[in-house]
C-alpha cells in the first residue's frame with residue numbers, strides 16, 4: 106500500500122477511536138442531563154424536607170435522605186480506621202517481601218471484585234444471623250433485637266465493601282509522601298509511630314480524604330448489599346437506634362421504578378429522587394476525581 | 409559490652425567496620441576515629457562509601473532493608489549496636505543533616521521544634537527559647553524571625569539547608585553528621601554554611617562528607633580519604649592535602665581522578 | 667546531656683523511658699498489623715458464611731431431595747426441562763436458565779463494552795492531544811461513579827423505549843436492554859485498566875516503530891497494543907467478572923423471566939438478580955434460602971477466579987514492560 110493510503114486508513118481508524126471515547130462521554134452527559142432536567146422539575150424544598158405521603162406519590166423523601174446519610178456516616182466511621190491502618194501496615198510497617206503483606210494485597214484485590222450482592226448475603230449470614238444471633242443469646246434478648254436487618258449491619262456490610270477503596274487510595278497517598286521526610290523525622294530521634302502521626306499521616310491527609318470521599322460516594326450508591334440487611338421501603342419513623350431499619354435513596358429508586366403500578370405517573374418524584382442520589386454520589390465522586398487529578402499533576406511536576 | 413576507646417579524644421570510633429547491602433560490600437574493614445569537637449571531613453570519589461559510613465554512625469542504615477554489618481562502632485566508648493542502646497536515644501545524641509534539604513511541610517517554627525516535641529517537650533516558653541537559640545546558632549534567626557509561622561517550603565535552598573541544621577541542633581546532639589550539606593547550594597549559601605560549621609565545632613563533634621576538595625581543606629581539622637569502600641588514609645587535613653602518605657590520596661586530592 | 671567518659675565505661679543499660687518507648691512502639695505495630703488482618707479475614711468470612719448457609723443443601727435430607735444437584739443442573743422430565751420456580755407447589759430449581767440468562771446479558775454487554783473500552787483507551791493513550799487526554803480520562807472514569815441503580819433506572823426510563831423500537835422487540839425489558847445498560851457500568855473498568863496498560867508501554871517502542879516509517883495508527887495497533895495485550899486482556903476479564911456479578915441493572919432491565927433462550931430480544935434472568943429478587947421473601951433455613959446462598963457461592967467463585975487471572979496478567983505486563991516485579 107502507498108504511504109498516503111496507509112495514512113488515510115490510519116486516520117479513519119483513529120477517528121473511530123475518538124468516536125468511541127466521545128460516545129462514552131456523550132452517554133454520561135445524556136444520563137446526567139436527563140436526570141437533571143426531569144429531576145429538577147419536581148425538586149423543591151418540601152420534597153427534600155418532608156416525609157412521603159399518599160403512597161409515595163406526594164410529599165418528600167426526607168427519611169430516605171436521612172437514612173442514606175446516617176448509613177453512610179456509620180459506614181465511614183467503621184471503614185476509615187481499618188482501611189487507613191491496613192494501608193499504613195502495607196506501606197509503612199510491613200517488612201519488605203513480607204508474605205503476610207502479600208496475602209493482604211491479594212485479599213484486598215479480590216475483595217474489590219466480589220459482587221455486591223454477595224456482600225448482601227454475607228451481611229445476612231454473618232452480621233445478622235451469626236453476630237446478631239449470638240449477641241441476642243448472650244445479652245438475653247427474648248425476641249430478635251440484633252438478629253434482624255438494621256442500619257448497623259447494613260453499614261458494616263458496606264464498610265467491608267468499601268474497604269478496598271480506602272486501602273488503595275490511602276496507599277497511593279502514603280506513596281506521595283516523600284521518603285526524605287520520614288528519614289528526617291527518624292534522624293531527629295522520632296519513633297516510627299511519631300513519624301507516622303506527625304509527618305506521614307498529615308502529609309497523606311488530602312489523599313486519605315479523597316479516599317473517604319470515594320468510599321462514601323460508592324457506599325451511598327450501593328443497593329444490592331442493603332436489600333436484605335436493613336433497607337426498608339417505607340417507615341413512619343426515622344432510624345434512631347442502631348438496630349432500626351432505614352429508608353434509602355437507592356432502594357427507594359429501585360422499588361418505585363420497578364414496583365409502582367404506573368411508572369410514568371411516579372416519574373416526577375422518581376426522577377427527583379434519582380437526582381438527589383446522584384447529587385450525593387456523583388458530586389462526591391467528581392470532587393474526589395478533581396482533587397486526585399490535581400494532586401497527581403502536582404506530584405508529577407514536582408519531580 | 410563496653411570498650412575503652414583507644415584514642416582518648418575520640419568521640420566516635422569505628423573498628424573494622426564492614427557494611428553490606430545484600431551481597432554487595434559497601435564498607436570494608438574501616439577503622440576510623442571521629443575526634444571530639446573537631447571537624448572530620450570524609451572525601452573520596454562518588455560511590456566509595458562515604459554516605460554509607462556516615463549513616464552507619466547513627467544507624468540510619470537500619471532503615472534500608474538488607475543491610476548487614478560487622479565490626480564495632482563506639483560512641484563515648486559504648487557500642488552503639490549494643491542491645492542496651494536505644495536507637496532513638498542514639499539519634500538524639502548523633503544528629504544528621506542530609507545532602508538534599510528536607511524540611512517538613514510545616515512552619516519554620518514547627519520544623520525546628522519538631523525534635524523537641526517528639527522528645528516530649530511541651531512547655532511553650534522553653535520551646536520558643538530553644539527554637540530561637542537553634543536558629544541563631546544556624547545563623548538564620550535574623551532572616552526568619554518575623555515569619556516563624558510561615559511554611560518552611562517558602563525559604564530559599566540555602567535557608568532551607570540552614571533550617572535543617574538548626575532543626576538538627578535543636579535537640580542538642582553531641583555529634584553532627586553532614587552529608588554533602590552544601591552540594592546543592594550556590595557559592596554564597598555555601599560560604600554561609602561553611603562559616604557556620606566553623607562556629608559549630610566549638611560545641612559539636614562534626615563529620616562532614618564533601619566532594620569539594622577546597623571545602624574539605626577550608627572547614628575540616630582532619631580528613632579521611634575513602635576509596636572503593638576502604639579507608640585509604642586519615643590524618644590532619646593539612647597533611648592529607650600537602651603531604652599524603654598514599655599515592656592514591658595524592659592523585660585524588662590533586663584532581664588526577666575522581 | 668553531656669556524658670563524660672567515666673559514665674560510659676559501664677555496659678549500657680536501657681533506660682526505663684527507652685524501654686517504655688520500645689514497648690509502646692511494639693504495641694502500635696502489633697495493632698496496625700492486626701488491622702491489616704481485617705482484609706484477609708473479610709474475604710475468608712465472606713466465603714465461609716455464604717457457603718455455610720448454602721451447606722444445608724447437602725446436609726439436610728429435605729433440601730437434598732428438593733434441590734439435588736441433578737435437579738439443579740440436569741434436564742428434568744416434562745414439557746419444560748429447565749425451569750427456575752423454587753416457590754411453586756413442586757419447586758423447580760434448574761440453574762440452567764439462570765446461567766443462560768447471565769451469560770446472554772454478559773455477552774451482550776461485553777460485545778459493546780470491550781471495543782468501546784479498548785478503542786477509547788487507545789484514543790486517550792495514543793492519539794488525543796495532552797490537554798484533551800487529561801480531560802477525557804477522568805470524565806470517562808466518572809461514569810464508574812454513577813450508582814448501578816441509577817443506570818438501571820436510566821435503562822428503564824430512557825433506553826428501554828429506544829432499544830425496543832430500534833431492534834423491533836416485543837418486550838420493553840429484555841436481555842439486550844440489560845446488556846446495553848450493563849455495558850455502561852463496565853466500560854469504565856475496561857477503559858481504565860486498558861489505558862493503564864497502554865500507558866505502561868515504554869516510549870522507545872513507539873519511537874522505534876515511527877522511525878521505521880509506520881504511521882501513528884500502525885504503531886498503536888501493531889506495536890503498542892500487542893505489547894500491552896496481557897493488561898488489556900486483564901481489563902476484559904475484570905470487566906467480565908464485574909458484569910457477571912452486577913445486580914441492580916440486570917434486576918431492573920432484564921425482565922427476569924426464567925427462559926432458556928438465546929434470543930436476545932427475550933427476557934432473561936441472571937444469577938445475581940435472582941438472589942436480589944427472592945431473598946426478601948424467603949424463609950430462613952428453607953431449601954430455597956440455601957439455594958440462593960448456593961448461587962452466591964457460585965458467583966463468588968466465578969469472580970474470584972476471574973480476578974486472580976486478571977491480576978496475574980496485569981502483573982505480567984508490568985513485569986515485562988518495566989522489568990520490575992512490583
Ligand SMILES: Nc1ncnc2c1ncn2[C@@H]1O[C@H](COP(=O)(O)OP(=O)(O)O)[C@@H](O)[C@H]1O
Nearest residue numbers: 429432434453454455456457458459460461472
Ligand atoms: N540503598 C542501597 N542499596 C544498595 N546499594 C547501595 C545503597 N546505597 C548505596 N549503595 C552502594 O554502596 C556504595 C557506596 O555508596 P555511598 O555510600 O552512597 O557512596 P558515596 O556517598 O561515597 O557516593 C555504592 O556502590 C552504592 O551503589
Ligand SMILES: [Mg+2]
Nearest residue numbers: 458459460587
Ligand atoms: Mg553520598
